[in-house]
C-alpha cells in the first residue's frame with residue numbers, strides 16, 4: 074500500500090490515484106478516453122500523471138511547456154516506451170516507424186522522409202497522384218447522382234480514395250478503379266486491428282505484459298487481427314521481391330521498391346550493419362498504412378459533417394472558391410495561398426475534430442526536470458494535443474466551430490502555434506506534408522463541384538468514436554452538383 078499510494082508516485086506530477094496493478098485503466102474504460110483526459114487536466118492541471126497499470130504516463134497540456142520540452146530539447150523526448158508487447162508482436166519485433174527509436178528510427182525515418190520527398194511530397198508528382206483520386210471520386214459521386222441516389226454515403230467514397238493514395242505510395246496501385254473488394258477486405262482487417270489496439274485494456278496490457286496471463290483472450294484477439302494484416306502486406310512485398318529488376322535504372326515508383334533497392338545497394342557495398350530487413354519493411358508498410366489512411370479519411374469525413382451542419386460556413390467556402398477560381402478546373406496547391414477562408418476551415422476542422430485523443434506515447438531518454446517535477450529517464454511522457462485544442466486560453470469558445478479564429482483582421486489566414494494536430498518535435502507526424510496535401514485537395518475540389526447538405530430525415534450523428542483516432546458514425550449526405 075505504501076509503495077502503491079506513495080512511493081512509486083513520489084516526485085511525479087499529481088494525478089488520479091492508481092489502483093495496484095491496474096493503475097487508472099478501469100476509470101479510463103468507464104469514463105471514456107476523451108472525457109477522462111479532459112477531466113484530469115481540469116482537476117490536476119497542466120502537468121499530471123496517469124497510470125497504465127504499473128507504468129506512469131506524464132502528460133504535458135500547456136503550449137509554453139510543450140515548446141520548452143518537446144521542441145527545444147527534442148532529442149531528450151524522442152524515445153518510445155520500452156515495454157510494448159502487442160506492438161512488438163504485431164510488427165515481428167521492434168520494427169516499423171512509429172514505435173522504434175534510437176539509431177534504427179533515425180535511419181528509417183530519414184529514409185521514409187527522403188522517399189516521400191523524392192516522389193514529390195508537397196510537390197507536383199504527389200499532387201498528381203492525389204488529383205487522380207480526386208477525379209475518380211468526383212466522377213463516382215456524379216454517377217451516383219445520375220442514378221438518382223438521394224442519400225449518398227460519402228464516407229465510403231472518401232475512405233477508398235485516401236486508401237488508394239497511400240497504397241499507391243507503398244505498393245504502386247490504388248483501389249478505386251477495379252480493386253474495391255480488396256480494399257473492403259483490408260479495411261475490415263484494419264478496423265478489427267485498430268479497435269483492438271485502441272482498447273484501453275490492450276494499451277494497458279501492452280505496457281504490462283504479465284497481465285496477458287490474466288486476460289489471455291485479449292492477446293489472442295490482437296494476434297488474430299495482426300496476422301490478417303501481415304498476410305496481406307507480405308503478399309504485396311513478396312510479389313515485389315519476385316518481380317523487381319535490380320538492374321533497371323529508373324527511379325523507384327513505390328516505397329517497397331525503394332526499400333528493396335536500398336537494401337540491395339547496401340549489400341552490394343558490403344555493409345551488413347544496417348536496418349533494412351524484410352521485417353522492418355513489413356513494419357514500415359503497416360505503420361504507414363495505419364497512420365496514413367484512417368487519420369486522413371476521418372479528418373475529411375468530419376470536415377464534410379461540419380460543413381453540412383454549418384451551412385453558412387459552407388456558403389462562405391463556396392463563395393471564396395467561386396471568386397478566386399470560378400470554374401470546374403482542378404484546384405491545386407498553386408491556388409492555396411489565395412484561399413484564406415478554405416485554409417481557415419481546414420485548420421478549424423483539424424482543431425475541432427481533435428483526431429488523436431491520446432497522443433502517441435514518448436519516452437524521456439534521460440532524467441529531466443519539468444516545472445519542478447523530477448522525471449526519471451525512461452518514463453513515458455507525451456504532449457496532450459487533444460486538451461490543447463480545447464483549451465480556452467488558446468482557443469476562446471473552444472466548443473464552437475469558428476473558422477474565423479484563424480483569420481486576421483484583413484481576412485488573411487494565419488497559422489497558430491497552438492494548433493498541433495500532427496504533434497511537435499522530433500517525433501512529429503512523418504506524413505504531415507502528404508496529409509495536408511490530401512485534405513486540402515480533396516476538400517476544396519469536392520466542394521467546388523458539389524453542395525453537400527443534411528438529409529433531413531437522417532441527419533449525421535456527431536457522436537465521437539474514440540480509439541486510435543476519432544471516427545464519426547456512418548452518415549449519409551444529400552449532394553447537389555454546382556457547376
Ligand code: HEM
Pocket residue numbers: 170171172182360361364365366368369372428429432433434435458494495496497499500501502503504505507508
Ligand atoms: C490528418 C492526418 C494525420 C494526423 C492528424 C496525424 C497525426 C499524427 C500524430 C499526432 C503523430 C504522433 C506525433 C508524436 O508522437 O508526437 C503522428 C505520427 C506519425 N504519422 Fe501521422 N498523422 C496524419 C497523417 C499521416 C499520414 C498520411 C502518414 C503517412 C504517410 C502518417 C505517418 C505517421 C508516422 C510514420 C508517424 C510516426 C513518426 C515517428 O514516430 O517518427 N501520418 N501522426
